[in-house]
Amino acid sequence: MLVRDLERDGGVKKKNDIHVSTGRFLFGILTLTALCAALIALVRTGNVTAAIVAGPLFTIPLISLGEWLVHGVLYHGHVPGLEFIRTIHHAGHHFALFPPKHYVQDGKYEFMRLKKPFQMSDNGVDNWLTKWSQVGLHFVVGIPLILVPAWLLTHSVAFGLSSLATLATVSWLLAYVHGVIHTPGDRLIEHMRWFQWLDRHHYIHHIDLGANINFLLPLCDVLFGTEKAQLTDEEAAKHPSFEQSKPMAKDIPSRAAEAA
Numbered sequence: 001m002l003v004r005d006l007e008r009d010g011g012v013k014k015k016n017d018i019h020v021s022t023g024r025f026l027f028g029i030l031t032l033t034a035l036c037a038a039l040i041a042l043v044r045t046g047n048v049t050a051a052i053v054a055g056p057l058f059t060i061p062l063i064s065l066g067e068w069l070v071h072g073v074l075y076h077g078h079v080p081g082l083e084f085i086r087t088i089h090h091a092g093h094h095f096a097l098f099p100p101k102h103y104v105q106d107g108k109y110e111f112m113r114l115k116k117p118f119q120m121s122d123n124g125v126d127n128w129l130t131k132w133s134q135v136g137l138h139f140v141v142g143i144p145l146i147l148v149p150a151w152l153l154t155h156s157v158a159f160g161l162s163s164l165a166t167l168a169t170v171s172w173l174l175a176y177v178h179g180v181i182h183t184p185g186d187r188l189i190e191h192m193r194w195f196q197w198l199d200r201h202h203y204i205h206h207i208d209l210g211a212n213i214n215f216l217l218p219l220c221d222v223l224f225g226t227e228k229a230q231l232t233d234e235e236a237a238k239h240p241s242f243e244q245s246k247p248m249a250k251d252i253p254s255r256a257a258e259a260a
């Protein structure tokens, strides 16, 4: 399976492909299916506590699949009739607003303008629309992917509500954390290790658009083989380092202190 694209980057043709073999993709889907089937069997025992705990355990891996498909296929692929989504993310987010040499913005708002995706928002309404359209898109994808099977296979209210709460929370978190990554300030989460790891993980995606397709939950990157821990020597030579692109990242002073 190949989502192929050729982009012009500074006049030089550059490949931005997502490579996943059919076998690897099937392996990932079967692994997720086995995990979800085990959790459904647990919920069907009728234990309410187990159903509540199973909600996030069932929902989070499937949100990882949802965000992998939304980001890899809708945001970076060519889906007939939905090219505007690719324009917003692939052309707007990656190439116009946040290329590797300009990974951060320091304006008042975290998100681009929805109807003019080559500019950052300059008012609260545009910012709100872009943020909540991202939240809404991930939530809507989660309805057939997560909530409908969760209900039809168990008819458990506790499991359904637990899954719904997880999907709503993570859909919001996806948009919020991405906005924070590109508009650094001194927010609480910027001091957290998981955020700092995710920031460096996402920077690699801004250089290699075929890698680290998961933004928040990298499970499907691992399953499908698109996880990338570090840049190649060629990429590192061609692009600024993370430290150069984001010198204000909160883990940089602490890393320097650790090394001293």
Ligand SMILES: [Zn+2]
Residues within 6 Å of the ligand: 093, 098, 178, 182, 202, 206
């Ligand atoms: Zn980004």
Ligand SMILES: [Zn+2]
Residues within 6 Å of the ligand: 071, 075, 076, 089, 094, 205
């Ligand atoms: Zn992307």
